Amino acid sequence: MKAVKPDDFDAYRNAMNKKILAAPGNKIMKRIFNVDTIAYRPGALDEKTKEMLGLATSMVLKCDDCIYYHLERCYENGVTTEELMEVFGIANLVGGTIVVPHTRRAIEFWGHLLENRKNTGQL
Amino acid sequence: MKAVKPDDFDAYRNAMNKKILAAPGNKIMKRIFNVDTIAYRPGALDEKTKEMLGLATSMVLKCDDCIYYHLERCYENGVTTEELMEVFGIANLVGGTIVVPHTRRAIEFWGHLLENRKNTGQL
Amino acid sequence: MKAVKPDDFDAYRNAMNKKILAAPGNKIMKRIFNVDTIAYRPGALDEKTKEMLGLATSMVLKCDDCIYYHLERCYENGVTTEELMEVFGIANLVGGTIVVPHTRRAIEFWGHLLENRKNTGQL
Amino acid sequence: MKAVKPDDFDAYRNAMNKKILAAPGNKIMKRIFNVDTIAYRPGALDEKTKEMLGLATSMVLKCDDCIYYHLERCYENGVTTEELMEVFGIANLVGGTIVVPHTRRAIEFWGHLLENRKNTGQL
Amino acid sequence: MKAVKPDDFDAYRNAMNKKILAAPGNKIMKRIFNVDTIAYRPGALDEKTKEMLGLATSMVLKCDDCIYYHLERCYENGVTTEELMEVFGIANLVGGTIVVPHTRRAIEFWGHLLENRKNTGQL
Amino acid sequence: MKAVKPDDFDAYRNAMNKKILAAPGNKIMKRIFNVDTIAYRPGALDEKTKEMLGLATSMVLKCDDCIYYHLERCYENGVTTEELMEVFGIANLVGGTIVVPHTRRAIEFWGHLLENRKNTGQL
Numbered sequence: 002m003k004a005v006k007p008d009d010f011d012a013y014r015n016a017m018n019k020k021i022l023a024a025p026g027n028k029i030m031k032r033i034f035n036v037d038t039i040a041y042r043p044g045a046l047d048e049k050t051k052e053m054l055g056l057a058t059s060m061v062l063k064c065d066d067c068i069y070y071h072l073e074r075c076y077e078n079g080v081t082t083e084e085l086m087e088v089f090g091i092a093n094l095v096g097g098t099i100v101v102p103h104t105r106r107a108i109e110f111w112g113h114l115l116e117n118r119k120n121t122g123q124l
Numbered sequence: 125m126k127a128v129k130p131d132d133f134d135a136y137r138n139a140m141n142k143k144i145l146a147a148p149g150n151k152i153m154k155r156i157f158n159v160d161t162i163a164y165r166p167g168a169l170d171e172k173t174k175e176m177l178g179l180a181t182s183m184v185l186k187c188d189d190c191i192y193y194h195l196e197r198c199y200e201n202g203v204t205t206e207e208l209m210e211v212f213g214i215a216n217l218v219g220g221t222i223v224v225p226h227t228r229r230a231i232e233f234w235g236h237l238l239e240n241r242k243n244t245g246q247l
Numbered sequence: 248m249k250a251v252k253p254d255d256f257d258a259y260r261n262a263m264n265k266k267i268l269a270a271p272g273n274k275i276m277k278r279i280f281n282v283d284t285i286a287y288r289p290g291a292l293d294e295k296t297k298e299m300l301g302l303a304t305s306m307v308l309k310c311d312d313c314i315y316y317h318l319e320r321c322y323e324n325g326v327t328t329e330e331l332m333e334v335f336g337i338a339n340l341v342g343g344t345i346v347v348p349h350t351r352r353a354i355e356f357w358g359h360l361l362e363n364r365k366n367t368g369q370l
Numbered sequence: 371m372k373a374v375k376p377d378d379f380d381a382y383r384n385a386m387n388k389k390i391l392a393a394p395g396n397k398i399m400k401r402i403f404n405v406d407t408i409a410y411r412p413g414a415l416d417e418k419t420k421e422m423l424g425l426a427t428s429m430v431l432k433c434d435d436c437i438y439y440h441l442e443r444c445y446e447n448g449v450t451t452e453e454l455m456e457v458f459g460i461a462n463l464v465g466g467t468i469v470v471p472h473t474r475r476a477i478e479f480w481g482h483l484l485e486n487r488k489n490t491g492q493l
Numbered sequence: 494m495k496a497v498k499p500d501d502f503d504a505y506r507n508a509m510n511k512k513i514l515a516a517p518g519n520k521i522m523k524r525i526f527n528v529d530t531i532a533y534r535p536g537a538l539d540e541k542t543k544e545m546l547g548l549a550t551s552m553v554l555k556c557d558d559c560i561y562y563h564l565e566r567c568y569e570n571g572v573t574t575e576e577l578m579e580v581f582g583i584a585n586l587v588g589g590t591i592v593v594p595h596t597r598r599a600i601e602f603w604g605h606l607l608e609n610r611k612n613t614g615q616l
Numbered sequence: 617m618k619a620v621k622p623d624d625f626d627a628y629r630n631a632m633n634k635k636i637l638a639a640p641g642n643k644i645m646k647r648i649f650n651v652d653t654i655a656y657r658p659g660a661l662d663e664k665t666k667e668m669l670g671l672a673t674s675m676v677l678k679c680d681d682c683i684y685y686h687l688e689r690c691y692e693n694g695v696t697t698e699e700l701m702e703v704f705g706i707a708n709l710v711g712g713t714i715v716v717p718h719t720r721r722a723i724e725f726w727g728h729l730l731e732n733r734k735n736t737g738q739l
Contacts, residue, residue, distance in 0.1 A: 002497065002558070003505060005125065013126060017228035024231065026206035026291050029213025032282045037221055040275050040709050045698040050665060051706060057669045058676045058710040059222060061466070063556065064186070066125070066225035067710070083518035083660040090521025091666060094655050095673040095682070097430070097466030098529055099551060102558035105509035108516065128494065136495060140597035147600065149575035152409045152582025159401045160590055163340050168329040168395050173296060174337060177303045181341040182591060184304045184712070187555070189494070189594035190341070206291040214297060217286050218304040218313070220676070220712030248374065248435070249382060251617065259618060263720035270723065272698035275705025283713055305714060307589070309433070310678065312617070312717035329395035336398025343553070343589030344406055345428060348435035351386035354393065371620065371681070372628060409586050414575040419542060420583060426546045427553045427587040432679065436587070452537040452641035459644025460543060463532050464550040464559070467652055468674060471681035474632035477639065518660050524651045532644045 004106040007113050010069050049078040053088050060103055061096030068107050076114045127229040130236050133192050172201040176211050183226055184219030191230050199237045250352035253359050256315050295324040299334050307342030314353050322360045373475035376482050379438050418447040422457050430465030437476050445483045496598035499605050502561050541570040545580050552595055553588030560599050568606045619721040622728050625684050664693040668703050676711030683722050691729045
């Protein structure tokens with residue numbers, strides 16, 4: 002399985018999140034989305050560190066879409082490819098070689114970000 | 125990744141299950157399929173409750189195809205969208221935000237069921 | 248490993264939850280605890296069904312302390328041993344035989360509840 | 371956490387399995403126990419290979435009691451310490467360093483087996 | 494979701510592995526790839542047994558791409574369909590019915606191997 | 617289950633690691649231990665960040681002993697309780713409430729570190 006393109010990922014993610022938030026009985030899902038929004042805001046730890054924590058935990062739990070999301074946020078927070086690879090290293094060590102296929106899709110997705118979004122100012 | 129359509133899901137599922145059941149050395153797989161068939165039958169708990177248990181456990185274990193299957197069975201057992209959303213809430217709370225992408229595909233698949241199968245009598 | 252006794256479990260759980268809620272930087276943990284409190288309240292689904300969902304998901308995710316907690320709540324909501332065993336059946340089927348050791352501790356803990364708390368009115 | 375002693379493990383396991391099998395609503399648990407009994411019998415693969423498969427899968431799923439059980443069965447089927455260590459290697463590689471603590475308890479439990487059960491004829 | 498074709502799988506896997514190994518900060522990923530290469534070499538256990546261990550652990554950890562890779566290696570090491578089905582049986586028993594969808598894709602992928610690669614000498 | 621004391625944890629960990637490294641057929645385990653040693657060394661990311669990544673991934677994978685180890689290393693690298701709680705927040709959000717019992721033991725273990733090791737210069 003190949004990685005999705007960032008724009009396709011964003012479009013599907015937004016459309017379905019809207020459906021979830023519009024459905025009856027959404028109280029708990031709404032709260033979880035709210036907590037998710039504030040959890041990565043800068044506090045004692047800065048946003049970049051928090052996004053790397055979000056990425057690494059998503060990798061060991063083998064969640065591609067979570068990985069794509071945190072890659073976007075890592076990109077926006079100026080994580081370099083070298084730093085990213087060290088996050089990948091720890092995730093693959095702690096979580097084992099079953100993380101490798103997710104790492105392959107992650108490196109492909111990261112490539113898309115580097116190519117298509119360079120106008121956002123990051124190197 | 126988007127959700128599959130219910131009919132495509134059913135067709136692939138049936139075709140491959142047949143292959144598994146026809147292969148040499150199938151004794152244990154056959155038995156597991158048999159237990160799976162009877163586990164959701166009404167007993168002390170009714171079928172609807174059991175299917176929601178099947179759905180919630182499939183969600184926290186991040187198994188899309190298992191989720192699709194139990195969504196079909198929940199639909200046939202009259203689970204409403206509001207009840208479904210409360211199952212989603214517990215699954216996302218217990219299993220964490222890595223369940224969210226599966227919830228997105230689940231809500232899409234549920235939409236397909238509501239649209240395409242309404243002639244089975246459920247609202 | 249044997250199961251803990253319900254009173255010991257409750258004491259440790261309460262003491263440590265207090266420590267977590269009193270620590271600096273507790274904003275997200277506090278919110279998660281809050282969502283956890285409301286997620287099992289009756290809504291479209293009743294409390295008993297929600298607690299069984301909490302139990303089954305905790306079993307397939309192999310979390311003993313979560314299992315103990317939901318067993319207490321299932322007990323308080325009038326789940327019978329027969330219903331409980333059907334929840335165990337689905338959890339062991341979906342999650343596999345690695346759930347069996349947790350089921351052994353669960354049946355022991357359930358026995359403690361039946362013996363020591365019968366004055367709460369159940370059974 | 372240290373490993374349990376083999377005799378303590380066996381005693382608790384047997385006592386609780388009996389409770390599970392004696393409880394009302396046990397139909398599915400009984401069936402799963404039955405499948406579990408026959409799955410490791412020699413077929414196209416011999417019992418030793420099957421027990422090593424049971425051990426490796428239990429390790430990556432981080433189930434101590436399952437590991438202890440399959441270690442006993444590996445011991446009875448003549449698995450050597452060198453072979454065992456190669457199973458450990460693959461399990462730790464595929465499952466990551468979170469398998470290491472289980473490997474520590476496994477090597478301790480294996481030591482108990484080598485010391486206390488040598489009269490069963492192995493080594 | 495259907496299984497990928499073996500040649501497509503190999504091509505993507507190789508291309509992305511190259512990207513990972515060429516990226517800055519690759520030290521840990523490189524080491525993990527190295528350990529992965531030697532872990533399945535014959536030692537006290539033969540290569541066929543080790544590949545079946547790799548397959549079974551990949552199945553219970555629900556990693557399709559890992560399953561495809563070990564299926565290729567099992568095929569090359571002369572694992573028969575009957576032996577494979579017994580590995581599937583143990584993986585589905587230990588890991589539960591959430592392994593079934595991966596087993597469906599595995600049997601499809603195995604079919605591709607049997608059809609397209611028979612000139613490699615097996616069966 | 618309560619947390620172990622740091623000194624007891626260290627003693628058991630060291631003793632069993634020695635047994636693993638001294639056993640025949642230890643080639644892969646040795647290599648994994650080696651990679652583990654170098655993965656947390658400062659590189660593009662500093663040691664403190666890497667240890668927090670090790671901690672967060674260990675939490676979502678529910679590995680108590682891994683959590684204890686990384687708590688020790690976080691302590692030595694000057695992580696504050698407030699920073700720690702933010703790591704806990706992300707781990708519990710991404711991994712769900714099944715991480716809470718591990719967080720209880722983590723806060724207890726962290727308390728032991730703060731009390732018994734303050735002479736190492738932190739805080």
